[in-house]
Amino acid sequence: MPELPEVETVRLQLLQVLKGKTIDWVEELHKKTTRDTQQFADRLHGKQFVDITRVGKLLIFAFADDSTFLLAHLKMTGQFFYVDHDEQVVGGGHSLDDKSLLHNNWPHKHTRTAFYLTDGTALYFNDMRLFGYLKLVTAREKDTIIKKFGPEPHSVEFDDAAFIARLQKRRVSIKAALLDQSLIAGLGNIYVDETLWRAKIAPDRRANTLSQEEIVSIRRYAKKVLNEAIGAGGTTFRSFSDTAGKAGSYMKKLKVFQKNGQPCSRCGTRIIKTRVAGRGTHWCPQCQK
DNA sequence: AATTATGTTGCGGT
DNA sequence: AACCGCAACATAAT
Numbered sequence: 001m002p003e004l005p006e007v008e009t010v011r012l013q014l015l016q017v018l019k020g021k022t023i024d025w026v027e028e029l030h031k032k033t034t035r036d037t038q039q040f041a042d043r044l045h046g047k048q049f050v051d052i053t054r055v056g057k058l059l060i061f062a063f064a065d066d067s068t069f070l071l072a073h074l075k076m077t078g079q080f081f082y083v084d085h086d087e088q089v090v091g092g093g094h095s096l097d098d099k100s101l102l103h104n105n106w107p108h109k110h111t112r113t114a115f116y117l118t119d120g121t122a123l124y125f126n127d128m129r130l131f132g133y134l135k136l137v138t139a140r141e142k143d144t145i146i147k148k149f150g151p152e153p154h155s156v157e158f159d160d161a162a163f164i165a166r167l168q169k170r171r172v173s174i175k176a177a178l179l180d181q182s183l184i185a186g187l188g189n190i191y192v193d194e195t196l197w198r199a200k201i202a203p204d205r206r207a208n209t210l211s212q213e214e215i216v217s218i219r220r221y222a223k224k225v226l227n228e229a230i231g232a233g234g235t236t237f238r239s240f241s242d243t244a245g246k247a248g249s250y251m252k253k254l255k256v257f258q259k260n261g262q263p264c265s266r267c268g269t270r271i272i273k274t275r276v277a278g279r280g281t282h283w284c285p286q287c288q289k
Numbered sequence: 290a291a292t293t294a295t296g297t298t299g300c301g302g303t
Numbered sequence: 304a305a306c307c308g309c310a311a312c313a314t315a316a317t
């Protein structure tokens with residue numbers, strides 16, 4: 001599920017409900033999720049949420065005690081759910097009529113970590129495939145990790161010239177390059193395919209064969225696609241909605257992802273699905289060159 | 290029923 | 304530094 005727009009959607013939802021709340025105790029239902037952190041539960045007792053930020057697809061929780069930060073990566077199947085007294089659920093990737101999400105059914109099969117708050121509400125981290133992680137770090141460790149990320153496409157610090165220079169040293173496909181979070185942060189499989197269709201670039205082009213104009217165009221459309229997807233509350237191709245019932249609507253705007261066999265909306269040629277950079281890749285063989 | 294695919298990244302080896 | 308393949312894991316679809 002989550003690329004930058006989905007993680008941003010989760011961030012905004014969680015910030016609304018968690019800000020100012022204090023953790024009473026933490027239950028680790030599967031140790032792998034917190035594998036890198038000793039005394040995970042003990043260290044979070046009494047911590048008060050003050051902010052949630054995001055770098056690429058990584059969520060960063062800040063507390064009133066700024067000696068400690070909680071990093072959360074959803075990877076493929078991580079989801080946060082916040083359950084309040086009225087059994088209203090906030091999170092990602094669930095359908096509203098799923099009765100297993102009622103308060104008295106938590107934690108459930110895929111809940112890996114549960115945060116019980118002092119006001120009686122709870123935050124649950126579910127992760128079916130166990131790739132995601134929760135990790136406690138110091139401010140210094142957090143900064144070291146953040147430095148490894150490239151700029152996000154919409155960032156004011158994004159330097160087109162530096163991006164061009166780095167891409168022109170890469171002999172891998174442009175698809176592989178755009179998935180590399182150290183070059184440009186936030187794109188995943190869906191939004192790379194969508195960006196390249198809009199920029200009219202074939203995903204298997206070697207990065208170092210792109211012109212400066214083409215690279216600038218990629219950045220422009222990456223920014224546009226991500227911003228539109230954030231505005232739509234993200235994309236998911238399984239049932240998805242948030243408590244307001246509007247999240248996940250970017251699905252309707254997809255041009256190529258999971259559209260194989262359907263006519264390209266620009267030229268009518270059938271969209272194909274091939275394997276590029278080891279990933280299922282959707283594109284128009286006619287208008288992407 | 291076995292094989293294949295799935296939204297992400299990190300590692301080890303070249 | 305860049306790159307490639309594979310690994311982590313669970314489940315649904317073919």
